[in-house]
Structure formats: structure tokens, C-alpha cells
Amino acid sequence: MSLDPIARIRRFNRAVTAQTGALDHSFLGRGRPLGLARTLHAISHFGQDVATIRAALDLDKAVLSRNLKALQAEGLVELAADPADARRKQARLTPAGLAEVAAYDALSDDQAQTLLNRHPRPDALLAAMDLVASALTVDRVDIVAHDPRGDLARHCLSEYYAELARRFDQGFDVTLSRDPDAAAMTHPHGTFLIALSDGLPLGCVGLKGGTDYAEIKRLWVAPAARRLGLSRRLMDAAEAAARTLGITLLRLDTNSALPEAVALYQTTGWTRINRYNDDPYPDVFFEKQLK
Amino acid sequence: MSLDPIARIRRFNRAVTAQTGALDHSFLGRGRPLGLARTLHAISHFGQDVATIRAALDLDKAVLSRNLKALQAEGLVELAADPADARRKQARLTPAGLAEVAAYDALSDDQAQTLLNRHPRPDALLAAMDLVASALTVDRVDIVAHDPRGDLARHCLSEYYAELARRFDQGFDVTLSRDPDAAAMTHPHGTFLIALSDGLPLGCVGLKGGTDYAEIKRLWVAPAARRLGLSRRLMDAAEAAARTLGITLLRLDTNSALPEAVALYQTTGWTRINRYNDDPYPDVFFEKQLK
DNA sequence: CATGATCGTTGACTTAGGTCAACCAATTCC
DNA sequence: GGAATTGGTTGACCTAAGTCAACGATCATG
Numbered sequence: 001m002s003l004d005p006i007a008r009i010r011r012f013n014r015a016v017t018a019q020t021g022a023l024d025h026s027f028l029g030r031g032r033p034l035g036l037a038r039t040l041h042a043i044s045h046f047g048q049d050v051a052t053i054r055a056a057l058d059l060d061k062a063v064l065s066r067n068l069k070a071l072q073a074e075g076l077v078e079l080a081a082d083p084a085d086a087r088r089k090q091a092r093l094t095p096a097g098l099a100e101v102a103a104y105d106a107l108s109d110d111q112a113q114t115l116l117n118r119h120p121r122p123d124a125l126l127a128a129m130d131l132v133a134s135a136l137t138v139d140r141v142d143i144v145a146h147d148p149r150g151d152l153a154r155h156c157l158s159e160y161y162a163e164l165a166r167r168f169d170q171g172f173d174v175t176l177s178r179d180p181d182a183a184a185m186t187h188p189h190g191t192f193l194i195a196l197s198d199g200l201p202l203g204c205v206g207l208k209g210g211t212d213y214a215e216i217k218r219l220w221v222a223p224a225a226r227r228l229g230l231s232r233r234l235m236d237a238a239e240a241a242a243r244t245l246g247i248t249l250l251r252l253d254t255n256s257a258l259p260e261a262v263a264l265y266q267t268t269g270w271t272r273i274n275r276y277n278d279d280p281y282p283d284v285f286f287e288k289q290l291k
Numbered sequence: 292m293s294l295d296p297i298a299r300i301r302r303f304n305r306a307v308t309a310q311t312g313a314l315d316h317s318f319l320g321r322g323r324p325l326g327l328a329r330t331l332h333a334i335s336h337f338g339q340d341v342a343t344i345r346a347a348l349d350l351d352k353a354v355l356s357r358n359l360k361a362l363q364a365e366g367l368v369e370l371a372a373d374p375a376d377a378r379r380k381q382a383r384l385t386p387a388g389l390a391e392v393a394a395y396d397a398l399s400d401d402q403a404q405t406l407l408n409r410h411p412r413p414d415a416l417l418a419a420m421d422l423v424a425s426a427l428t429v430d431r432v433d434i435v436a437h438d439p440r441g442d443l444a445r446h447c448l449s450e451y452y453a454e455l456a457r458r459f460d461q462g463f464d465v466t467l468s469r470d471p472d473a474a475a476m477t478h479p480h481g482t483f484l485i486a487l488s489d490g491l492p493l494g495c496v497g498l499k500g501g502t503d504y505a506e507i508k509r510l511w512v513a514p515a516a517r518r519l520g521l522s523r524r525l526m527d528a529a530e531a532a533a534r535t536l537g538i539t540l541l542r543l544d545t546n547s548a549l550p551e552a553v554a555l556y557q558t559t560g561w562t563r564i565n566r567y568n569d570d571p572y573p574d575v576f577f578e579k580q581l582k
Numbered sequence: 583c584a585t586g587a588t589c590g591t592t593g594a595c596t597t598a599g600g601t602c603a604a605c606c607a608a609t610t611c612c
Numbered sequence: 613g614g615a616a617t618t619g620g621t622t623g624a625c626c627t628a629a630g631t632c633a634a635c636g637a638t639c640a641t642g
Contacts, residue, residue, distance in 0.1 A: 009403040015424035112300040120518030128419035133306035227411030
């Protein structure tokens with residue numbers, strides 16, 4: 001559309017605030033003020049530490065104290081002193097509290113499911129939501145170390161493999177490639193980093209330890225989050241991890257069918273080198289000396 | 292992504308509520324309570340009729356009455372009795388009020404512009420926002436008659452022509468086609484209908500009057516709003532308009548490169564007929580008898 | 583062990599926002 | 613022309629939510 005972009009964004013804002021005034025007002029519909037519902041939700045989402053909850057909700061301590069007291073009176077929450085520091089408190093959900101949280105989630109999930117069900121192209125809708133959400137939250141993406149065999153990592157890797165299969169003329173079969181041993185990508189040999197936006201994985205990179213050099217493997221960014229600087233952040237974090245592990249030489253292999261990757265390495269201090277392995281897929285090789 | 296769709300929608304909701312808690316809180320930042328800012332905005336957006344404003348904001352009449360009084364005291368609004376019905380009132384923005392609305396808009400537009408500026412693919416972001424907004428507001432799309440020479444219509448038509456140019460192997464040049472005279476698509480000969488979602492045009496259709504038969508022309512639906520049933524609603528509205536104009540025979544031409552259009556006509560009571568004009572572009576022709 | 587900082591609690595207060603009923607004035611209906 | 617209806621105003625009242633200051637209880641530090 002050639003319409004005024006600002007007008008389109010305004011319409012988007014009105015649409016989502018009108019609707020998430022319904023989606024989020026799953027927070028209503030259970031006869032409890034919004035503040036209490038949010039507090040309840042925060043306990044199940046951010047854990048039991050009262051100070052953490054307060055920071056997450058950005059609430060005044062007097063307000064949170066009263067909210068917790070009200071939830072306690074309802075029998076949804078148990079309050080106990082932190083065993084390590086008796087000034088601090090911990091809020092734990094009772095079984096009734098857990099049930100209440102589940103009921104809220106069900107309300108909100110039903111609305112989400114309805115939206116998906118009535119849409120002709122749910123995949124396109126979800127992809128669009130991912131793109132918008134990523135644009136809004138780029139600056140709140142965390143890069144965290146994660147087990148390369150965990151669910152999040154497996155999701156990233158399977159997306160990565162699927163993308164290679166699409167981009168390589170000859171396809172991609174991971175069993176033909178030098179699949180790095182997961183143990184080599186865990187402490188103390190290496191690491192596996194995931195870019196997490198509000199719990200959803202948007203990208204990953206592996207640092208595989210070795211004797212003469214370490215390798216960067218499996219750099220991937222979700223389509224919805226591309227060109228937002230995530231790959232650079234992932235690479236920086238991987239390099240930092242390598243330094244703290246005492247690694248001094250990094251290598252990586254890639255493919256000329258992935259020009260954005262090649263361009264990234266060329267502009268971030270990597271130097272082209274000759275082939276250093278016999279993996280059938282890569283045709284471009286880089287090295288970086290860590291000072 | 293193969294992740295849980297519900298989790299993705301949850302993330303989307305959190306992202307937009309956290310952010311439009313910033314986008315919409317352009318409503319804040321001018322030292323006025325949200326209610327007054329919303330009222331002010333509604334006057335400029337929905338016109339001066341107090342009852343209309345109340346319906347649009349879904350406000351209690353006592354609340355709106357007080358809000359208007361406060362805005363009047365600030366010198367932003369003038370209240371006057373409706374000349375046609377002295378029980379009703381009208382709220383008009385003073386120059387100061389207009390300036391205040393402009394200031395709010397500028398705040399919100401700046402945030403939108405920032406979002407666009409820092410995004411690597413603004414077109415993709417806008418398209419995604421359109422898709423999401425359309426999915427959320429399908430049931431609030433109005434079909435309204437509109438001047439085929441107006442801005443909204445011109446936007447729809449240029450998108451329509453651009454789409455034909457993409458879809459036809461030989462391209463599309465409107466000057467080679469039988470471009471319907473705009474007058475034939477206005478009352479009392481015919482009509483031109485636009486599907487409007489919160490002011491943004493998502494589709495159109497023209498009803499072109501004639502002596503022996505009327506023609507359906509220029510049926511178009513925006514990519515972001517396809518397969519949501521809009522084309523059927525547009526066609527139904529065009530047919531209804533034809534009936535009230537006393538038209539008994541409808542014809543249309545289309546192209547086999549537009550299979551979804553052909554399918555629509557085949558399933559909504561149209562019958563294939565032979566070519567009835569010498570336009571170079573169409574190769575499929577339909578007719579419908581209105582009883 | 584004394585001092586100061588930290589954490590949560592409590593009471594007093596404020597603001598935004600909304601409900602409800604009574605009311606007046608204008609209009610519509612019979 | 614009188615009765616009923618409608619649109620807006622006003623006062624009394626309520627809840628959610630947040631601010632502020634004072635205050636124990638606890639912990640960290642010199």
C-alpha cells in the first residue's frame with residue numbers, strides 16, 4: 001500500500017489496543033481488579049521473590065504489599081520469609097492460586113485460539129505477529145547460554161537446518177555434515193548461546209571448543225528478527241565467551257549461498273583462509289585471532 | 292517457526308501492550324489525565340456531536356459531561372446547542388484545542404516514525420501490521436459508498452492496477468483498457484463502494500450503470516485482508532445497490548490469471564457467458580440476473 | 583556492638599474514573 | 613395539549629491505584 005505509513009501504524013495501534021483491551025482483559029472476566037490479576041500472574045511468571053516481582057511490575061512497595069495481602073486473604077498465595085534473608089519475603093502460589101492462574105491463561109489462550117481459527121492463513125498471521133513483536137522488542141532481547149540439547153536449542157537448530165535445505169541448491173542433510181558434538185558446545189569446552197525475546201528464541205550460535213582452535217557453528221537468526229543486529233550481538237557474545245574460556249584462535253566455515261553471513265564476517269574482523277576441513281557443504285572459510 | 296502458536300501470540304500481546312503502553316501513552320506526556328486526552332482526540336476524530344462521541348468512547352454520559360466541562364474550562368473546547376435539536380449539544384475544538392490535538396498526534400507520530408526508521412524493512416513491518424490489524428478488525432469493516440474520484444478510491448484503483456500489472460503476463464496498462472467513466476459509477480447510474488477499516492481502505496468495487504445491463508468493475512481487496520470474506524461482502528453490497536437502483540442484469544469481465552476471482556463468481560450465482568466486449572485484457576465473462 | 587541501610591507494613595491522603603439517581607429542558611407521540 | 617421520552621447536568625458516592633512518611637524488623641559493616 002502506498003498509504004501514509006503513520007496512518008497505518010495508527011490503525012494498527014487502535015486495532016491492537018481495542019483488541020488487547022480484550023486479549024489482555026482476560027485479566028478481567030474473573031471478578032478481580034486488574035492489579036491483583038497482574039500480581040498473581042507475575043508470581044507464576046517471575047518466581048516467588050517479592051522484590052523481583054516488584055521490579056517486574058514496576059510497582060510501589062506499598063501497593064504490592066497490599067496486593068499480596070489481598071491475595072493471601074483470598075487463599076491464593078502463601079507468604080513466607082526468605083530463609084536466607086528474613087527481611088525479604090517470598091510469595092508462593094497455593095493450589096487454588098495455581099488453578100486461578102491456569103484459568104486466566106485459559107481465557108487468554110481461548111481468545112488467541114479463536115483468532116487463529118478464524119483466520120485463513122494462520123501461519124502468515126503468526127509470522128506477521130512475530131515480525132511486529134520483534135520490531136517492538138529488539139532492545140529487550142537477552143543473549144543467554146543454554147544447553148545445546150535443550151528444547152529451545154533444538155528448535156533453533158531445526159529451523160537452521162530447514163533454512164540451509166532451502167538455500168542450498170543441493171539441499172542439506174545434517175547427517176552428511178560434521179555435526180558438532182553437543183558436549184563440545186558446553187562448558188568448559190565451549191558454549192551455546194540463544195537470543196531470547198520474552199522467552200521466545202530468535203537466534204542462536206554455538207562455540208565449539210577444540211585443541212588448536214575453537215569454531216563458531218550454527219549461527220542462525222529467525223526470519224522475523226533479521227537485520228536487527230542480532231547476529232552481530234550473538235557473534236560478539238560468542239567471542240566474549242571464547243575470551244573468558246582462554247581461547248585465542250577462532251575459525252568458522254560457511255557457504256557463499258549465505259551472502260549476509262559472509263558479509264557479516266568480512267566486516268567484523270575475520271580473515272578469509274583456505275579450507276581447513278572436509279565438510280561437503282561449506283565453501284568459504286574464516287579465521288579470527290583473539291588478542 | 293514450529294513453536295507453540297499460542298506462545299507466539301502471548302509474546303505478541305505482551306510486546307504490543309508493553310509498547311503501546313508507550314505508543315498510546317502519547318496520550319500521556321502532556322500533563323492531562325487519559326480520559327480528557329481521549330475525549331479531546333475523539334472530538335477531532337468523530338466530529339462534534341456529543342452523543343456520537345459518547346458512543347465511540349463508550350463512556351457514561353455523566354463522565355463525558357464532566358470531561359467536556361473540564362476541557363471547556365481549559366479553553367480547548369466550545370460547547371453549543373445543536374441547532375436542529377436543542378437537547379443535543381455539540382463540542383467544537385477551539386484553535387487552542389486543535390493545537391493540543393496536533394501536539395498529541397505529533398507525539399504519537401514521532402514514536403511511530405522512530406519505529407519505522409530503526410527497522411531494516413519498514414515495508415515488511417507495515418505489511419505485517421496491516422495483516423495483524425486486519426485479522427483483529429475484520430468484523431468492524433464498513434462498506435461505504437464513495438466518490439470514485441476521491442483519494443480513497445484512487446488509492447484502491449492504483450493498487451488494483453499495480454496488482455494486475457504483476458499478475459498478467461503481458462502486464463497491464465489502464466489506458467488500453469475500457470476505463471469506466473467515473474460518472475457511470477456514481478449515483479444515480481451506479482456506485483463505487485469501499486471497504487473501510489477504521490478509515491483505511493481495504494478493498495473496493497465499482498457498479499457501472501448502462502442501458503442494457505450494469506457492470507461490476509474494479510473488485511479489489513488489499514493483500515493484508517484477503518480471504519477474510521471481504522470480496523464477498525463487497526459483491527453483496529454492490530448487488531444490493533444494483534437492486535435499489537432498479538438494475539436487473541449484471542455483467543462482468545475478468546481474467547483467468549485471477550483464479551480466486553473466477554472462483555468467487557462461480558460460487559455466488561454468476562453464469563459464464565461469451566465475450567461481450569472487445570477489451571484486450573479479460574478472457575472470462577459472467578452474467579447475473581437479478582430477480 | 584553500634585550505626586546505618588534495606589525490606590516490608592501500615593495509615594493518611596490523592597487522583598482518575600466510574601455508577602446511580604434525581605433533575606431540567608426540549609422533543610416526540612398520541 | 614398532555615404524557616412519555618430523550619439528552620445532558622449535577623451531586624453523592626464508590627473503587628482502583630498510587631504517593632508519601634513513619635515505623636519495626638533484620639542485615640551488613642566498621
